Amino acid sequence: MTSKKLTINNPTGIHARPATELVKLANRFSCNLQLINHSNGKVADPKSIFSLLSTAIKAGSSVELKAEGLDEAKAVEQIAEFIDSLEE
Amino acid sequence: MVIHGISAFAGMVVGKASLVPSMPLLDQDQRTNLDLEVAKQKVHEAISKLNIQIEEWKKRASDQKLKTDMLDMQQTILNDSAYWQQIVAYLKEKFSPEAAALRAAQKHAKILEELGDPLLSERAQDMNDIGMRLACQITGLPYPDISMLNSDAILVSDFLSPSSLSAADTTHIKGIILHKGSVTSHTAILASGLGIPTIVGCEGVENIKSNETVFLNATGGFAICDLSEDDKKSYVDKAEVYNKKQKTLMKFTNEKVYTSDGIRISTVCNIMDARMADQALQYGSDGIGLFRTEFLYMGKEHLPSEEEQFACYKSVVQKFNGLPVIIRTMDIGGDKNVKCLKLGSEQNAFLGYRAIRICLDQPDLFRTQLRAILRASAYGNLKIMFPMISDTAEVIKAKGILKQAEQELDKKGVKYNRNIPIGIMIETPAAAILADHFSNLVDFFSIGSNDLTQYTLAVDRTNQKVAPLYHSLSPGVLRLIANTIRCANYAGIECSVCGEMAGDPIAIPILLGLGLKKFSVNPSRLLLLKRLISLVDLETAKKLAEEGLKLSTAKEVEKLIRDHLQPEYRLWI
Numbered sequence: 010m011t012s013k014k015l016t017i018n019n020p021t022g023i024h025a026r027p028a029t030e031l032v033k034l035a036n037r038f039s040c041n042l043q044l045i046n047h048s049n050g051k052v053a054d055p056k057s058i059f060s061l062l063s064t065a066i067k068a069g070s071s072v073e074l075k076a077e078g079l080d081e082a083k084a085v086e087q088i089a090e091f092i093d094s095l096e097e
Numbered sequence: 098m099v100i101h102g103i104s105a106f107a108g109m110v111v112g113k114a115s116l117v118p119s120m121p122l123l124d125q126d127q128r129t130n131l132d133l134e135v136a137k138q139k140v141h142e143a144i145s146k147l148n149i150q151i152e153e154w155k156k157r158a159s160d161q162k163l164k165t166d167m168l169d170m171q172q173t174i175l176n177d178s179a180y181w182q183q184i185v186a187y188l189k190e191k192f193s194p195e196a197a198a199l200r201a202a203q204k205h206a207k208i209l210e211e212l213g214d215p216l217l218s219e220r221a222q223d224m225n226d227i228g229m230r231l232a233c234q235i236t237g238l239p240y241p242d243i244s245m246l247n248s249d250a251i252l253v254s255d256f257l258s259p260s261s262l263s264a265a266d267t268t269h270i271k272g273i274i275l276h277k278g279s280v281t282s283h284t285a286i287l288a289s290g291l292g293i294p295t296i297v298g299c300e301g302v303e304n305i306k307s308n309e310t311v312f313l314n315a316t317g318g319f320a321i322c323d324l325s326e327d328d329k330k331s332y333v334d335k336a337e338v339y340n341k342k343q344k345t346l347m348k349f350t351n352e353k354v355y356t357s358d359g360i361r362i363s364t365v366c367n368i369m370d371a372r373m374a375d376q377a378l379q380y381g382s383d384g385i386g387l388f389r390t391e392f393l394y395m396g397k398e399h400l401p402s403e404e405e406q407f408a409c410y411k412s413v414v415q416k417f418n419g420l421p422v423i424i425r426t427m428d429i430g431g432d433k434n435v436k437c438l439k440l441g442s443e444q445n446a447f448l449g450y451r452a453i454r455i456c457l458d459q460p461d462l463f464r465t466q467l468r469a470i471l472r473a474s475a476y477g478n479l480k481i482m483f484p485m486i487s488d489t490a491e492v493i494k495a496k497g498i499l500k501q502a503e504q505e506l507d508k509k510g511v512k513y514n515r516n517i518p519i520g521i522m523i524e525t526p527a528a529a530i531l532a533d534h535f536s537n538l539v540d541f542f543s544i545g546s547n548d549l550t551q552y553t554l555a556v557d558r559t560n561q562k563v564a565p566l567y568h569s570l571s572p573g574v575l576r577l578i579a580n581t582i583r584c585a586n587y588a589g590i591e592c593s594v595c596g597e598m599a600g601d602p603i604a605i606p607i608l609l610g611l612g613l614k615k616f617s618v619n620p621s622r623l624l625l626l627k628r629l630i631s632l633v634d635l636e637t638a639k640k641l642a643e644e645g646l647k648l649s650t651a652k653e654v655e656k657l658i659r660d661h662l663q664p665e666y667r668l669w670i
Contacts, residue, residue: 020371020409025220029170057179059205065212069404
């Protein structure tokens with residue numbers, strides 16, 4: 010398993026547009042993914058927009074990304090990079 | 098007949114009403130005896146067909162990013178694994194395919210709505226929208242479609258889904274009148290992105306008849322139907338005059354502003370969030386004169402963290418790409434209460450525990466905000482401003498706490514602007530009278546004319562009974578403003594006005610005459626401000642100001658200014 014801790018920096022958190030992009034990206038990988046929102050303890054599946062939005066990830070939240078599967082290292086690297094680059 | 102609503106995007110237009118029918122009624126309790134695999138296949142096929150359709154719409158809208166983003170998100174919802182699993186779960190319970198599609202979408206929408214975040218509740222609408230589209234696709238029932246609109250129209254509907262608007266040929270849509278919807282709904286955001294005059298939340302839309310001529314005044318937030326021939330003519334004229342004026346104003350969007358005799362005046366905006374910052378940019382603001390940060394604190398269960406504030410300030414300062422952004426530390430108290438601070442109510446809130454007084458009393462709270470601002474200062478041209486100052490000791494104390502915040506960042510090795518400019522609001526009479534002393538302590542002033550007026554005249558600006566006594570043009574207020582500007586100019590520091598007065602057409606000439614070089618207004622008033630300043634001759638304004646300061650009442654001052662306005666200037670009042 011690969012995991013990485015991240016902070017959500019964009020002021021509106023993971024809302025509609027970033028969530029859409031994130032889901033598209035996550036679905037490119039075959040590994041199982043989990044995004045844990047440490048602010049409220051909820052766990053999201055980054056491959057599902059329903060799951061992601063209902064985890065209510067706000068600005069300043071610390072989250073942990075976990076991946077398990079063949080392409081886990083690559084998945085964590087690319088998704089972490091995406092989350093860090095969010096600006097709006 | 099007048100139909101009142103809420104303005105989602107300003108504009109004025111006369112046009113033919115095109116009634117968009119409501120959604121077909123589908124029975125979401127309908128059961129079926131279909132074999133599970135057959136039912137799944139049926140939904141699966143409908144999803145594939147809808148995907149093809151959405152791809153086509155995306156192609157058609159490929160030059161409009163807002164539309165393609167929206168369609169992209171809806172497509173992601175349509176193909177979501179959690180959505181599919183929920184549909185299958187309902188199919189197993191023997192619900193019909195269309196009922197399962199609707200129910201599954203509603204179930205997820207409800208989860209989002211219950212989180213209580215207005216942004217997410219709006220996304221719940223998108224989910225229901227997709228459920229409805231899918232159900233229509235499964236049953237073959239028509240989904241209310243405006244993609245085939247072939248002549249100019251004002252759309253009138255109970256509710257217009259974001260996806261139908263995304264799919265439409267929007268060049269024919271001249272206005273939108275909706276019974277349901279809020280200004281933050283996706284439909285409203287889309288309409289405003291497309292520049293379509295729109296009002297939402299309108300009672301009485303059912304009174305509008307198909308194809309009748311309607312006057313939509315989205316700027317004023319209302320529409321008028323059932324018009325006589327004379328009405329029609331006068332409203333067409335009215336809309337034309339309005340649109341001509343708007344066009345003239347739009348020319349000022351990217352213009353730097355000079356008085357008619359060529360003196361450069363800086364025009365900036367007051368904002369409270371990133372969305373207003375975008376508006377300010379759109380109208381060509383020279384920067385931000387007042388970023389009201391208290392709105393980060395209001396209506397929340399918890400105080401905003403340093404990270405949350407940092408992210409917000411950073412995003413705003415980056416948008417302005419080197420232009421100055423003045424962040425005012427939280428101005429809580431008075432008429433702005435914050436639940437999570439548990440301040441309690443006060444007999445005399447405006448004279449009480451508010452703004453800098455809270456911050457100096459609770460330095461931990463203050464330092465959290467200061468650290469966030471300092472960190473954001475590494476990303477652009479940021480300045481700090483302290484509100485409600487009445488004593489020089491407060492400035493010295495606030496600077497001391499800022500120093501501590503800097504040291505805290507130094508310990509962590511965090512970068513920030515070590516010479517961040519510090520300014521104060523001039524909004525108490527004491528600060529205005531002692532402006533010479535304050536000018537030695539800070540890098541800039543910003544005159545908060547709303548509070549300065551209420552404190553100088555001892556008139557509570559939230560009390561309707563004394564409202565007629567509230568007048569910013571009172572010579573008592575003007576002399577304080579004059580002293581403040583004079584002291585700032587003498588000390589060589591910047592001075593601006595950021596209250597309502599800065600955007601008041603009657604006050605603008607006298608403020609210019611008093612030597613003001615910077616005006617800060619709400620984004621919606623920026624273009625008019627630019628237009629008006631460009632019509633003022635500074636030498637004439639100086640004489641006007643001299644005269645005005647000698648008068649004894651606000652009424653006399655107003656008359657003096659009105660008598661000296663040029664005809665061209667009067668057109669804009």
